[in-house]
Amino acid sequence: MxxxxxxxxxxxxxxxxxxxxxxxxxxxxxxxxxxxxxxxxxxxxxxxxxxxxxxxxxxxxxxxxxxxxxxxxxxxxxxxxxxxxxxxxxxxxxxxxxxxKASSSRQQPGSEGIPPGLRQVSFIIAVASCKGGVGKSTVAVNLAYTLQHMKAKVGIIDADVYGPSLSYLIPLQCDGVRGTPDGLMVPLEHRGVKLMSYGFIKPGDYAALRGPLASGMVRQMITGTAWGELDYLVIDLPPGTGDIHMTVAQSVRVHGAVIVTTPQQLSLVDVEKGLRVFDQLKIPTLMVVENMSYFTCGTCHTRHEIFQRPPHTIARLQDEYGIDRTHWCRLPIDQRLTVPQEATHTQQRREGDDDAYEPLECPPATFPFVLTVDSHDPVWESFRQIAETVARGLSASRFADNRPRVRMTDDMMMEVTIPCASPPxxxxxxxxxxxxxxxxxxxxxxxxxxxxxxxxxxxxxxxxxSGVAGEDVLLVPARTVRLACRCAECIDEFTGKAKLQPWRVPRDVVADRINPTGNYAVTIHWSDGHESIMAYAVLERVARKHADQQRPKGD
Ligand SMILES: [Zn+2]
Ligand SMILES: [Zn+2]
The missing domain is CATH 3.30.300.130 (Fe-S cluster assembly (FSCA))
Structure with missing residues (x-):
């Protein structure tokens, strides 16, 4: 006890x-x-x-x-x-x-390597998008303020040093960033949320940084800021999947990611790209936010679906990455969320070369949306859902032993043990x-x-x-799991079609070794020489599907 x-x-x-x-x-x-x-x-x-x-x-x-x-x-x-x-x-x-307390949860082996400014930070969340102009920064900022509204201590860092938007979204009277005696930067603070952006450090000067300099600045903003005690630090990553992402992943341990997209086919393909990048960085994706997804008409007050949402892509994201409905949130096209600055910055950078880049003079946007509406607003509801899903996913990730366990049995079956709660x-x-x-x-x-x-x-x-904590023990043939591999060798990266021909997989294939990977997957070394990284969510789904098929009809 x-x-x-x-x-x-x-x-x-x-x-x-x-x-x-x-x-x-x-x-x-x-x-x-x-x-x-x-x-x-x-x-x-x-x-x-x-x-x-x-x-x-x-x-x-x-x-x-x-x-x-x-x-x-x-x-x-x-x-x-x-x-x-x-x-x-x-x-x-x-x-x-x-x-x-963040400080107590951080007191674990290996915490010596954590930069002083981050020692009391519990969870780091990355908000990313593959393309600009999808409203990523708007989502990041509103997520931060929603978490703060839920009584958490929150900081947000604008890691887009090329086109910082935090200083537009939260326009504070600011004449530079102060330093602490021990050489850390003091974050700005607005309505209880701590803020750091290159736009605060060098207002208006966005063209000076590029390449390694930009990465260095991002690292310094994350690790060189005196964040104090935080429950959540939200990092608003620049659009794309470039150097800055690697820099962030190498500088600090990121506990979870939120991917922002829009409903067009291309953007959903981008989501897959983002999921894979975070997979490789061993960062679990907690939420996909589909921004500008529908339009609620002011005249007839109904939802207008103005985009063709490709059902196959959405189904694939669920099957292969475990991004189901609870990890997927749609936000409407809403004037109150529109931030033209972000789109314009990206546009400009893509077209011209770096030297031609000029910072835009934009009128400051209003303070974060979530602070301006009452709790009945459906968009506020959506942000609450995003924040809750993220908070729950992060809490669960801290407790390693709520992950499923996987082992081979003697008769070519894999045994998947899933912690669960049964009714009282x-x-x-x-x-x-x-x-x-x-x-x-x-x-x-x-x-x-x-x-x-x-x-x-x-x-x-x-x-x-209220119930009894227990476990579900599922048995599934090892070969069924092997055939469900979704690595680039087994599934075509671009079309999503199966490349693996089932007849090539031996009937008696078994897992020689199974090692936990990150906190969301296992790496399986198969007897046919193949290696699979399989998300627990995928493994669980394969095992449950098999169990359902075994069950006699009408049960
Ligand atoms: Zn209408
Ligand atoms: Zn494979």
């Missing part, structure tokens, strides 16, 4: 120990939907205190991120479960919420309940029961979170 659980008020009396056990037993039923483990095992419960005479329970719930989108449900479910205990008085369960077991019959620990009736049990009944609806609403 976690040491922290034994803190506070435990007098060692048998009764208190028993009540404590009861509380822990109830809390173990609460499962984190992303980490697939109960909150006691995850070490989220700190400072548990019990006051039997008042029928009161209090504890601190230490979540992985202050932007945890399900923290209200956690409180609701914990409260319902504890108030159902006979001796707990309704309204006497007190839960304080904190989140793990059926409630024990009333007789079993009265067999519980005998507790003196102090007159509160009646209230406790009443409260439970009052919470039935709430419990149902959060059903997903």
């Amino acid at each position: 976690d040491d922290a659980l034994v803190d506070g008020g435990g007098e060692g009396q048998p009764r208190d120990d028993r009540l404590r056990e009861e509380v822990v037993h109830e809390l173990k039923k609460v499962i984190d939907p992303d980490l697939k483990k109960d909150i006691v095992t995850l070490g989220f419960i700190k400072n548990l205190k019990i006051d039997f005479t008042k029928g009161a329970v209090s504890f601190t719930l230490e979540l992985t991120t202050p932007a945890c989108p399900v923290k209200d449900q956690f409180v609701q479910v914990c409260t319902s479960l504890l108030e159902a205990l006979e001796w707990v008085t309704a309204g006497s369960v007190q839960i304080d919420i904190t989140s793990q 077991p059926p409630a024990p019959p009333p007789a079993a309940v009265s067999n519980g620990p005998a507790v003196a009736d102090n007159g509160t049990s009646g209230e406790g029961q009443g409260a439970t009944n009052g919470h039935v609806g709430a419990l149902e609403a959060s059903e997903l979170m």
Whole structure:
């Protein structure tokens, strides 16, 4: 048991120990939907205190991120479960919420190599697009402010030193960037979000940097800024997949990526390119944002789909990269999100050579969209979805052991073990309940029961979170997995068509070695000499599909 659980008020009396056990037993039923483990095992419960005479329970719930989108449900479910205990008085369960400090989570082997300015930064998110003019910076900035709105500490860095747009999107009165005594740059701050951009360092001077100089400046802005304590640092990468991306990946550990695109065929092909680049850099892609995707008409108030969205490309992204509907968000064409500057910068750079480049004089855009609307706005809803998906993906990635495990069995099958949470077991019959620990009736049990009944609806609403953490064990023939390889040798990179001819794969192919790769994939060395890097999501899908096919019809 976690040491922290034994803190506070435990007098060692048998009764208190028993009540404590009861509380822990109830809390173990609460499962984190992303980490697939109960909150006691995850070490989220700190400072548990019990006051039997008042029928009161209090504890601190230490979540992985202050932007945890399900923290209200956690409180609701914990409260319902504890108030159902006979001796707990309704309204006497007190839960304080904190989140793990960046500094403590960083205290792990290898943290010596982290630049001083970044030591207290928990998660680094890269926002990328293969093309300019897709509204990438708008998405990055609004994502940062949405995370901040969700109570996280956030910084954003504009890594597009060729055409910085942060200083347009957040036009601050600024006469250069100050330094700290130990040689770090002090980020600007706006509405609680820390900002760094070349546009703040050298306003108007965008033509001076190119090639290695530009990469050096980006590295300096990321590693040489005194970010302080941050939950999230958002890096707005320049369009394309060039040197700056490599520089960023080599300078810091990026925990997740967001790819921004538009619905045209070409841009979706670009998404695949982006996914592959991040795959190679071992950075999981958490979200694809399809910007300028539809138009909500001011006259008839309906959605107008003005682009042909290629269904095959979208299906392929799901099959091969695990980018399903939850990791895909569409934003409308919305005047309020339009930022002409970014498009113009890119246009200009593509057409002329570097020397012909002239910074544009643009009127500053309004402050970030998410700060200007109320919470009923559908576009704000979309940004909340993006921020929540990103926050959940990052939290889950911190806990390595919620990944599936893969091994070969003796009979040419691969065994894929997937952590999951199953629904709670059926409630024990009333007789079993009265067999519980005998507790003196102090007159509160009646209230406790009443409260439970009052919470039935709430419990149902959060059903997903109350259950039993477990595992799904799936068996799939090794050859089926081998045939599902989507590497460049097996799948044509440009057409997406299969290049691998199944008859070439031996019937008795097996995996000789299986090694975890990054936190989202395994590398499989096959007995036919081939090597596959396979995302857990893909592996899981292949295994589940096989299991479904094995199941008799009508089951
Ligand atoms: Zn219309
Ligand atoms: Zn392959």
